Amino acid sequence: MSTAALDLNSLGNVRHDWTLGEVSALLALPFADLVFHAQRVHRTYFNPNEVQVSTLLSIKTGACPEDCAYCPQSVRYDTGLEREELMAVDAVLENARAAKAKGATRFCMGAAYRSPKDKQLKVVAEMIRGVRALGMETCATLGMLTPQQALELKEAGLDYYNHNLDSSEEFYEKIITTRTFQDRLDTLDSVRNAGINVCCGGILGMGEDETDRAKLLLTLANMPQHPESVPVNQLVQVTGTPLKGVEPLDPFDFVRTVAVARLLMPRSHVRLSAGRTEMNDQMQALCFLAGANSIFYGEKLLTTDNPESDRDQALFKRLGISPEAPAVCADVNEHESHHCADRCGSVRKTAVENAAHA
Ligand code: SF4
Numbered sequence: 001m002s003t004a005a006l007d008l009n010s011l012g013n014v015r016h017d018w019t020l021g022e023v024s025a026l027l028a029l030p031f032a033d034l035v036f037h038a039q040r041v042h043r044t045y046f047n048p049n050e051v052q053v054s055t056l057l058s059i060k061t062g063a064c065p066e067d068c069a070y071c072p073q074s075v076r077y078d079t080g081l082e083r084e085e086l087m088a089v090d091a092v093l094e095n096a097r098a099a100k101a102k103g104a105t106r107f108c109m110g111a112a113y114r115s116p117k118d119k120q121l122k123v124v125a126e127m128i129r130g131v132r133a134l135g136m137e138t139c140a141t142l143g144m145l146t147p148q149q150a151l152e153l154k155e156a157g158l159d160y161y162n163h164n165l166d167s168s169e170e171f172y173e174k175i176i177t178t179r180t181f182q183d184r185l186d187t188l189d190s191v192r193n194a195g196i197n198v199c200c201g202g203i204l205g206m207g208e209d210e211t212d213r214a215k216l217l218l219t220l221a222n223m224p225q226h227p228e229s230v231p232v233n234q235l236v237q238v239t240g241t242p243l244k245g246v247e248p249l250d251p252f253d254f255v256r257t258v259a260v261a262r263l264l265m266p267r268s269h270v271r272l273s274a275g276r277t278e279m280n281d282q283m284q285a286l287c288f289l290a291g292a293n294s295i296f297y298g299e300k301l302l303t304t305d306n307p308e309s310d311r312d313q314a315l316f317k318r319l320g321i322s323p324e325a326p327a328v329c330a331d332v333n334e335h336e337s338h339h340c341a342d343r344c345g346s347v348r349k350t351a352v353e354n355a356a357h358a
Helices: 020-027 031-045 089-101 118-133 147-156 169-175 181-193 210-221 251-264 281-289 307-319 332-336 345-357
Strands: 050-060 106-111 137-141 160-162 197-199 202-204 229-234 269-272 294-297
Touching: 020 210, 020 251, 031 251, 031 281, 050 089, 050 118, 050 269, 089 106, 089 118, 106 118, 106 160, 118 137, 118 147, 147 181, 160 229, 169 181, 169 210, 181 197, 197 229, 202 210, 202 251, 210 251, 229 251, 251 269, 251 281, 281 307
Parallel strands: 050 106, 050 294, 106 137, 137 160, 160 197, 202 229, 229 269, 269 294
Antiparallel strands: none
């Protein structure tokens, strides 16, 4: 489809029937037009001067049996990463308190599992209860989940589950061989059916082409319900992983992908995640302009004098950006008073339900 055939005025409508031709045509728009429309649509659904801030803590590190070619946590690659067993609940909660004190409103707990064992899941559920009691939104990423495990996490008060598609189905097979693209979709179904918000996106700069990026976005945008969070990661090349040395992505193609994600899923939070620390301030500002409205603070944030968190705070100040209030409060009445209560019905509904567990 040529860009001339796109109906630019209808951008901003929430749709689930995008075609590959439309997505490719959006990616091919002149850069200024694309960013203009993304910003226009962004303002329809969000305050453009607010960014949601999440903190990620690795609660179990390394020794993962999967073979994701980008990941230093895979047991198959020698990256010098130190393995760590599942953390104690108290230690996780201490980190969550520190993150909250530094402005994070969502706390994401990541464990390098193919899929968690039931015993491990119970410990994570306890962590989730503790973090929710602090009035923070909770997110977890633990690998594949069965429908029953997803229900258990929901019962513990989990707000979001992160499980990325990584790339197009075709390119995915070149990156991971130990589980299928369909396995990923099945886990996402379990999460959605359990009533947990979905956090799902991909990684750019792994050697994929523009069609792969278009297909990744198409799969996300044509889900029956858009993921509430869409992380757009830029590959961090780690020595020892098979993807070390791939041709880096043109930064403008990264911004284009962010902008098209904003246009295809206008009500979702589009998150800058991995690779952000390698972007300069101008690049990050361009991503915010293109509709990104969520960031991850890495776990290094949790150390007392963290230059990265200082840099983020300085950037927010220079750009006049404020952290977005959490969509979940420990107290239901308090939640009702937040502006977020009118913004997204599904998030609000989950928030209120989860607050009842807190
Ligand atoms: S499943 Fe997760 S932790 Fe394991 S290798 Fe893949 S990305 Fe890394």
